[in-house]
Amino acid sequence: MLRLGIAGIGAIAGDYIGLIVGGKVRDVALTALCSRNEAHIREVAQRHGLQAAAFTDYGAMLRSGQVDAILICTPHAQHPEMTRQALEVEKPVGIFADEVAEILPVLAERPELVCGVMYNRRAAQAYRHIKNLVQSGELGELVRCSWIITNLYRTEAYYTSGAWRGTWQGEGGGLLMTQASHQLDLMQWICGMPVSVLARCSIGRPIQVENEAELFLTYLNGAHGHFIASAHECPGTNLLEICGTRGRISVRDDSEVEIIRLEEDERTFARSCPSPFEQVSGTVERLTFDDRNNKAQQAATIQNFVAAAQGAGPIQCSLEEGLRSLQSIHGAYLSHWMGRTVTLPGDERVFCRILNRTGASMAIGHGPL
DSSP states (O other): OEEEEEEOOSHHHHHHHHHHHTTOSOSEEEEEEEOSOHHHHHHHHHHHTOOOEEESOHHHHHHTSOOSEEEEOSOGGGHHHHHHHOOOBOSSOOSOHHHHHTTHHHHHHOTTOOOBBOOGGGGOHHHHHHHHHHHHTTTOSEEEEEEEEOOOOOOHHHHTTSTTTTOHHHHSSSTTTTTTHHHHHHHHHHHOOOSEEEEEEEOOSSSSSOSEEEEEEEOTTSOEEEEEEESSOSSOOEEEEEEETTEEEEEETTTEEEEEEESSOHHHHHHHOOOSSOOOOEEEEEEEOSOOOHHHHHHHHHHHHHHHHTTSSOOSSBHHHHHHHHHHHHHHHHHHHHTSOEESSOOHHHHHHHHHHHGGGOOGGGOOO
16 A cells, blocks of 8 residues: 655645545555645545645655655646655646756666656547557658647636746746646657747736647657647637548547548558549548546546556656656747747757746747747
8 A cells, every 4th residue: 555645735636635535546545745734734634534644844744754655736846846855746847847857867876766747648548549559650650740729728717716827937837837738748648759849829818928829840750740729718629630641540529539541651652543633542440438537537647656656567657758748848938939940859048048037027928930
């Protein structure tokens, strides 16, 4: 039985506590909670019927001997330092990529330690299935990957629910660092890391950071990617398309999958077909997956961490993979600020310099494309 402590008892931690107390995660006991507000800890413990130890000092919880693992659910900027002290973190892994990168040598020296990032969308059966198809080469060579993810709607009440929300200092970014980071992570997990990005970001709420973004990505083989995200469109769309030389995969709303398999590679057909308009024949397969619920994926991700900590399998999203997703986000911000295409990973020193210089006064919506 893995003894788990949670640091930071906000809304997302409440979801995880509910999953564990509700028996959705096996072989784990919630033995400690840490927050600066002791009264809040008592209120949460009473609401869930917990007997967990309460701590207002994070270091004291780590030294207590009452936890085997920590789930870090504090604001983004606190993640790297807290991870150094105790290696599972909530996404994203931090605000500054260099701070996260400094943790990797620690993990290399301590192979018995397990560190994962809560990119829980990786647990969805639909995306695990299509990742296997893409990685197996069944789709041929990558041609295009496009994701319209505009169903991330947030009202102004969302941003006023916490002083750190919608701020550069608290979140280190907006939509790309928070809601849409899951989909960007899935794109690089399934299709590989792009080599460059051209981005435009804008603001549609009275906040400091972006809640709309458009990314144009280029991959090593010359394939292109498109990422269109919004937290102010209503109604929104959630549609992923991956096109290869031997077919196309479409995923709608994280659950409805269509797989078109061509009878031969499009490039071979194009060279040999005598007709100027004939198209490659193919078959269509449609699948429906029933685990689109976010809480089901959160439970599966925590379960994966428990299993990895017990030596029963690999971690779903390693710190190194989480770092790559953060580098993609930073590259997009750099591209918007500088008004040009940026090679990935971008220059973290330039990112930090611009962020520190402009800070909360930066009007991200005014950057050139």
